[in-house]
Structure formats: C-alpha cells, structure tokens
Amino acid sequence: MTAEQVSESVRARIGDALLECTPAGERRLYLTIEPHALADATDELCGNLNARFVVNSATDQREQADRFLLSYFFALDEDDGYIALHTAVPEEEATVASITPTVPGANWSEREMYDLMGVSAQGHPDPRRLVVPDDWPDGVYPLRCDFEASGKPEPAEDRAVPMKQPPEGSTVVPIGPYFPTQKEPASFRIFVDGETVVGSDYRGFYNHRGVEKLGCSELTYNQIPFIAERICGICGFVHSTVYCQAVEEAAQIEVPRRARYIRTILLELERMESHMLWTGVAGHIISFDTILMQTWRMREPLMWLCERLTGNRKTYGMNLVGGVRRDIPETAHEDILGVVGEIEREWRMLLSAIEGDSTLMARLKDVGHLARAEAIVRCAVGPTARGSGLAIDARVDHPYAAYDELHVDKCVESGCDNLARVMVRLREVLVAIDVIREALETMPAGPVQAEIDEEIPAGREGMSAVEAPRGEVFHWVLTGQDNRPERWRVRAPTYANLQSVPPMIAGDTLADVPIGIGSFDPCFSCTERMAVVDTRDGSVREMTREEIMRRD
C-alpha cells in the first residue's frame, strides 16, 4: 500500500475533514484532519487498512497558534510505513472523542494525554488518572509550557484514590508497590478466588521522571541522547538511537554508513545483554535459580566486552545526532567474535536443556495465554506479539540503521503462552549473534559522524522506531526553537505490552501471575513515564487518603 492509497482511503471515509496530506518519502505520511473526524479516521486506519496504533501525543501550541496539537501515530507493518494523524483543539474546548472503544491499546495514551496536557478523551471507558501522583491537584498539567520543569504544585488534600473493587467473594493479593522479582515500583492488585485469578488492577508511574518535559524545555538536541539512554537501565541504547534517528529524519541529516553499522552492532549486543538478563530473571521467578546464576555468568563477559568497546558495561553513551562518538576499530573484531562465539556455544546447550526439561515445560506451556486477536487489539509488540504469532519486527518491517543491508530472522512462535515468549527470546540471542557477525564482516570504512553545519530548522517532524529487546520503541520529534525539540514523544514497548496483562493472567492460578507478568519482560522504568483493565468487573470505588490511613 502506498502513501497515496492510504490518503485516498482516509479521504473517502472522512471527506473534507481531511485538511492536509503530506507524504515524506515513501515511508512516512502526515495527515491533518478535523478533530471531529478522529474516530472515523482511526477506524479507517486500524479497522480497514490494518494499521497498528502506536501512541498519541499532545503538544502545547497555545502561544503560537492558540491550540493543542494532537498527534496519533500508526504503523503499517506490512508496507514499511508510519502514519501521523494530526488534529488540533483550542484550549476552551480541550477535548476530543476517545478512540479506546475501537482501539483498546490507546487506553493509557489517552489517559496520559489528560494527566499531562489536560486534553480529555470523551467516552474513555476507564478515565482514572494514570501518570500523575494520587495527590496531584486538579487543573495542573505538567507538560503544558506554562508549567515549570522544576515545578512542585501543592498536593491536593484528601484526594480519593480510585481503586477497582474486587469481585464478590474474592481476595486481593497485592503484588507491589515494589514488584518482588523485578525490584521495581509497580503495584498490581490481583483478585483471586482461592488460587484462581478473577481480575486485576494496576497502579504504576510511581517514579515518573518527566523525561519528555526536560527534553522539550531544558536540554538541547545533543544532550537529549544521554538522558534518553537513561530512560531504561537495560535497553537504553535503543532510546538514544531512536531519538537520534527521529531528529536526523526531521533535519534530513545523512548518517554515514559506518555509524549505522556501529549502532546496529551495539543494538544487537544490547539485545543479547537484555535477553540473557531476562532469561535469568524468568528462571528466578519460578525459583529455577540455576538458570539465573548460569545465564548471568555467561552474560558477564559480554558486559566486559561492551565496556571495552564503549567505556561502559551498559548505558554506552555512544549516540549523537548524526552518528556515534567512537569507532569500533578492526582490532576489536576478534574480541567481539570471541565473546559472542563462546556465548553462542553455551546458549545452544542452555536451549536444548530448557527444551528437554519437562518440569519447566509444565510451568510454561499453556499458561499466560494471550490470543493473537487480543495481542492485535492491545497493540502488543516485540516478543510478546511474536509469541502470539504476530510476525512484527521493526528490524525487518521498518529497517533502520544498517538493517536494510543485513539479514534478520524473525523469531515467531504460535503457542501464545509463556513458553512461546520464552522461546522467542532464547532464539533471538542466536539471531543477534548472526547479525553481529554479518555486520562486522560487511561494515564499510568511513567517518562515524556526519558534519552538521546548519542549525536544525523549527517545525519539522521525524518519526522513528527501533526494535528494542522488548519490542518496538517509538519516538516522535517536532523540532523547535532554541536548539531543542518543541515536542519529543517517547513510547517504550512495555507501555504497549503491559496493557495485555489482564487477559493474559485471567483464569490462571496465582502461582502463574509472577511468571505471566515476567514473560513479557516488563520494564517499569521505561513505562514510568500502567491500569490493568478488569476483565469481569468495571465498577470503581473511590477511597480517600483518610480511609486508607484508617485502614492501616
């Protein structure tokens, strides 16, 4: 499907409400529509053209144009394209129709849009607060330009904390506010009847760090890669890469081929680090500590390798807009090949040991079922989607860095269960090793950083996606004045995947919940920037802080 066909299709559906249509190259399409046509346009894209909703964003443009710019992003995975749907609403009528009823995966995005920018989604099925703290005052929206980056509003008194009421006859088992096996802040309330899970509720974002706010108000283009890399402690390099790519796309900067190869190699090394770390954690969740100890032992030499290559075991700090800061010299090739070769040998042994372990299979097979259709409507990405038979992988579908010249095997499993997600990740470690070998072999000579002479002009847009270990990470940059973006939107894969938890754990036993949640490798720090929708019960009871204190 070409950009032309997409815009024609949308025009046929919403007619004159399609105000503007700007293709940028073959792979990007920017559409501007009237706000009232949003639901129809979304339905046309997701319902008819099989587009996948990625995230949305709101930009405060009250000063320049007396409006909030609302942007909805979609991916066409089969046709290598990203679509941005822009619309605008004035401050007096800061509201737009909710698309969550047609695209359940938009649930959090729309709630976040209200929490941070004050633009509400009318008809949202669960309009509770998501991102801001429980005692955040009404009418204060931290992403608006008139809110200081260092601002600390007076906490609201006696604010009700809306929590879901457990179904009749069930017990609430709290997992959190520190998730016990991830050691990260996230609070699940699991409603159980005996040992069977009958529903769940989630409260997260305890540690929201306001990274987007910093990027749009305090930092400059070349400072952002370093804070972007700190969005996640396990797969940070994907964030700096995707940010740089979005800026490079907006400013039309041509990145030297060698820099693209170096980004690719580091991305794959990071994928190995992340999947190996996760395999250990998953083992620990089901108390198979031998897996934890052995995988982390195998992983250690990889960390040392990354330290030799970049100066850091993790958080490499290698990206800048236009390229990378350090070369990977020929002399390092042997070192890299040696380390990944040893890991490959041990990983194959681990793989066959895991496949032959019947007790392990009993814990993983047919548990944590996420049906393919459910994965689609909840907009799941990465191994979570691929474990449910959805063959999406940004490295192949939307090639970036040097992936257009390299061969990547998509690891897809059809089991839709914990085992399927485990196998996808285990196999991806081996694929990553193949990609690294091929990249080292074919890496061209040349500079690693583009010459950037001119200032980046304001008002340009760039969308970019990178296949992080956990799935597609997506950034959108709208360039602005003062050598910084006007708006920088981050969508980490866990943001999409966590919303798939309720259907995944419903009906399982309590013992399966930790590994169920663990099976999609949640990265709470990426998301801190999650409510699980109950599958049975929609009722919400409000509880005031006083009530909670009394309960204690």
Place this chain on the structure above:
Amino acid sequence: MVNAECLRAGTFAVGNMLLVLLVAPLLEGVVRKLRAVVHSRKGPPVVQPYIDLLKLLGKEDLRVSGNAALSLAPLVFLSAILAAAAIMPLGGYAPASCAGDILVFVGLLALAGGALAVLGLAARSPFSGLGASREVMVMLAGEPVLVLCLFVAALRGQTLVFAELTAVPPGLSMAVAAAAYLLALQLFVAKLPFDITEAETELMGGPLTELSGPKLAVCQWGMFAKQFLYGSLFVQVFMPWSIRFVPVAGVRVLLNLAWVFVLNAAIVSVVAVVNPRLRLDQTMRYGAAVAMVAALALAYAVMGT
C-alpha cells in the same frame, strides 16, 4: 530397675533431640554449598546456618498481631518435630519408643504442619494466609505416601514399634515402598520443585512472611530438623542393612548421620537445583501419583512379598 531403664531411655531421648538440633543446620549448610557449586558460585561457609540462627535468636522479638497463636505456633512446630526425633531411632535404637509408635510419629509430623498453617493464618497477611492453605494442601499430598510406606514396613515386620521396624526383612514390597518414599522425599521436606508453601517469588515466604527474629529462627531450625528426620527415617526403615553390620551403637549413629547427608546431597539438593517450582495443582497430582506407587507396595506387602 524400672527407674534405671527409664532414666537411660530419657537420657537417650534427650540425646536424640540434641543431636538433631545440632546437626540439622550443618545439613542445610552442606546443601547450600552444593547448590552454590551447581550455580558456579562460591557459596557461604557450611556453618552459615548456625550463624544465621544465632543472629536471628539475638534479635528483638517483634509481633505483627497480639495473637497468642502467633507466639505459640513456632514453638509447637519445633517441639512437635523434636518429639518426633525423640521417639525415632537414629542408630538402630529408639530411645523413647515406649512413649509412642509410628502412628504417634506421623501424628507429630502432622501437628508440625498444622502449627505452620495456624501460624500463617494468625499472621493475617494475604501471603501468609495463602501459604497456610498451601501448607495444608501439601500435607494432604505428602502424608498418605508417608503413612502407606510406613504401613508396608509395619505389615512386613508385624509391628508398629519403631525399634522393631529397623529389622524388617527386605522384599519386593519394601523395595517399591522405598522407591515411593524417595519419590516423595522432596515433597515431605517441601524443597523445590515443591517449595510452594514458602514460594519466595510468589508468596514471599508464605507462613513465615511476617516472622522475624527468634520466631523465625525457631521455625527455620524446625525446618532444618524436619529435613534431617525424613532422611533419617528412610535410612532406618528402608536401608537398615547399611548400618546394622556395625556392632557399636555410637558408630551406628555416626553412620546414620553420614547416610542422611549423602541422601540429602545426592537426591534432595540435586533435584532442587535442576527444577523450577511447580504449581499447587501439579503438586497435588504428583502426590496422588506417588501415593499410587505406595499403595502398590502395600498390595505386595499384603500378598507377603
């Protein structure tokens, strides 16, 4: 004369209890060390469990609720296990067997499990509550196997008295019962893949969640002792030939100790490091399957083989 006999039996009973108390932490230390080796770790020194217990015993005795059951349950748990230790033979001689037979032994172990369940309920946390219900379920899965296996020996030896059970003639039924006992050993001692009662990553310690200090020490000590008892029971009843050839009682006790260590090292700790934790329903099914094996042994025993 009767008094002298009682005094001697009493002394040995106390000796049994002390031996179990003193040696059980070392057994745990050895098991931890083995696990560390499989993990490619150095591991803590084998005396670490002693250090842990001493440290916990020296801590402040905190309470999560004013419940008397919470204070008493750990003591009942440890006492029941020590009483079981007093009536069982540790070297061919069962000191206080006048006070009870294998039925009392099984009852005492059930009492210990019940004490843990009460403890979990008394702590009134959802995790300890779920741990309590799991403890009861695990007992329901394991106890039938234990009872059936001991009945096989009782039927073969035509006795319920412990001291005489150590001289049961071998046979097919004893071999099958021994196999069933070994299959269920992991379940008896609640080690992986059956540590679902404590399930650190699900229930954060189950019934022990809310415990700290001396109460936690008492419970942990009881668990170490329980692991020792189940090992020792197997050596005494199903492989008496392995110690009976030694004429000196003291050496027999040491030999028994050695066998218990070997059994735990070769089976319990190895199985525990190569398995993930199973779910409750899977544990129950496993218990039922092993009980079938034990029932088969009983059928052979009835037939006299």
